[in-house]
Amino acid sequence: MPGYAISEEQSEKLNTALSDLAVQAEADAVFMSDCGGNMIAHFAQSESSAIPTIAALAAGSFAATRELATLIGEPTFHLIYHQGKETSIYMQSVLDFLLLVIFGRSTTVGLVKLYVEKASKELEPILKAIDGISETPAKDSAHPLELDQSSGIFGPGGQPTA
Amino acid sequence: MSFVNLGKKEINFKIVYYGPPLSGKTTNLEQLHEIMPDDVKGKMTMLSTQQDRTLYFDFLPLQSSAIKGFVSRFQLYTVPGQQIYNQTRKIVLTGVDGLVFVADSQWEMMEVNVESFENLQENLKTYNRALEDIPYILQFNKRDLPNIAPSHYLEFLLNGGPVKALCKEAVAVKGKGVNDTLNTVCKMVMTQFIEAHNMPSDGGNKEPADRAKDG
Ligand SMILES: Nc1nc2c(ncn2[C@@H]2O[C@H](COP(=O)(O)OP(=O)(O)OP(=O)(O)O)[C@@H](O)[C@H]2O)c(=O)[nH]1
Ligand SMILES: [Mg+2]
Numbered sequence: 001m002p003g004y005a006i007s008e009e010q011s012e013k014l015n016t017a018l019s020d021l022a023v024q025a026e027a028d029a030v031f032m033s034d035c036g037g038n039m040i041a042h043f044a045q046s047e048s049s050a051i052p053t054i055a056a057l058a059a060g061s062f063a064a065t066r067e068l069a070t071l072i073g074e075p076t077f078h079l080i081y082h083q084g085k086e087t088s089i090y091m092q093s094v095l096d097f098l099l100l101v102i103f104g105r106s107t108t109v110g111l112v113k114l115y116v117e118k119a120s121k122e123l124e125p126i127l128k129a130i131d132g133i134s135e136t137p138a139k140d141s142a143h144p145l146e147l148d149q150s151s152g153i154f155g156p157g158g159q160p161t162a
Numbered sequence: 163m164s165f166v167n168l169g170k171k172e173i174n175f176k177i178v179y180y181g182p183p184l185s186g187k188t189t190n191l192e193q194l195h196e197i198m199p200d201d202v203k204g205k206m207t208m209l210s211t212q213q214d215r216t217l218y219f220d221f222l223p224l225q226s227s228a229i230k231g232f233v234s235r236f237q238l239y240t241v242p243g244q245q246i247y248n249q250t251r252k253i254v255l256t257g258v259d260g261l262v263f264v265a266d267s268q269w270e271m272m273e274v275n276v277e278s279f280e281n282l283q284e285n286l287k288t289y290n291r292a293l294e295d296i297p298y299i300l301q302f303n304k305r306d307l308p309n310i311a312p313s314h315y316l317e318f319l320l321n322g323g324p325v326k327a328l329c330k331e332a333v334a335v336k337g338k339g340v341n342d343t344l345n346t347v348c349k350m351v352m353t354q355f356i357e358a359h360n361m362p363s364d365g366g367n368k369e370p371a372d373r374a375k376d377g
Binding site for chain 1: 166174204218223224226237258345352353
């Protein structure tokens with residue numbers, strides 16, 4: 001079965017790298033997602049319910065861009081930049097993952113790019129280590145995983161009769 | 163391609179609604195968004211044309227505490243059914259954990275149902291994956307219409323493969339069968355995940371090559 005896991009330690013390392021990047025580049029938020037649209041780590045000034053959506057859209061736009069590259073004979077575009085009036089987005093691929101930086105007018109795209117390059121170097125070994133993963137949730141919790149059958153999968157509200 | 167974050171005690175699953183044009187994939191997600199309680203659902207996003215046809219995908223994140231000790235996050239996607247969008251359909255299939263094939267029950271749609279089902283299998287093949295290995299169910303939608311094929315005929319057309327899929331009848335516009343479909347596929351996905359992870363993991367559990375490269 002395809003799938004992968006990151007350990008508590010790896011998760012912490014990623015979080016540290018992302019928050020360092022956010023501080024250095026003076027960004028509002030930094031996200032890391034995979035190609036399938038999973039958010040694997042993030043650092044944001046404020047928590048938001050939009051986070052899963054950001055990962056899905058980032059993965060989607062990167063995939064579309066990669067197809068465009070293929071059509072015009074480029075091996076790949078490894079970065080995307082959207083310039084906004086107040087807030088801008090900078091995305092760069094790091095191995096099979098995507099790094100996404102959201103920043104305002106307190107910083108510049110040049111600075112963001114510089115620190116993203118630096119952060120990528122630090123992130124690469126952490127991400128490469130995920131490759132050989134042998135962690136499983138069962139091992140971690142020392143108990144076998146179990147389905148809670150007491151209520152519906154999405155709670156009692158998720159079981160309407162209509 | 164389930165993704166587990168042991169730091170956050172989270173498991174992520176991707177469920178894709180596939181099927182021919184206008185079969186009711188987007189309607190399924192819209193209805194789910196309507197009936198799910200606020201603490202379960204996130205924001206629904208639709209990337210559609212001005213005519214409300216899906217252009218890239220629809221997206222609805224849901225969360226559940228069905229696996230003890232973890233937050234299970236289900237990311238629901240639909241694909242665009244229109245033939246010209248095959249490239250985007252393929253992209254949306256990246257890392258899929260569970261599939262719902264939404265068939266249109268109307269007699270005149272039998273050919274496009276079969277075409278779409280074959281297209282699904284071809285697209286999975288480009289990721290070296292096979293339908294038999296992925297939990298999936300068939301939803302026979304639009305059961306409210308007068309000119310529909312009987313379910314056993316749809317089964318004959320779409321369910322002749324080596325693995326027999328579960329079939330659910332639905333009237334997605336009225337929300338009928340929508341929740342049942344989702345619950346069933348989510349349960350299958352979690353069961354498969356739990357079985358794989360509860361196996362003794364001395365060496366046999368490593369799958370370094372498969373993950374994120376899937377795209
Ligand atoms: N009568 C009836 N109509 C339905 C049902 N489900 C969906 N529809 C209608 O079918 C049309 C297409 O539905 P969508 O959900 O947009 O279809 P889709 O599969 O997302 O279509 P694409 O995005 O183009 O692939 C809409 O007008 C729906 O209202 C149903 O159960 N019964
Ligand atoms: Mg649609």
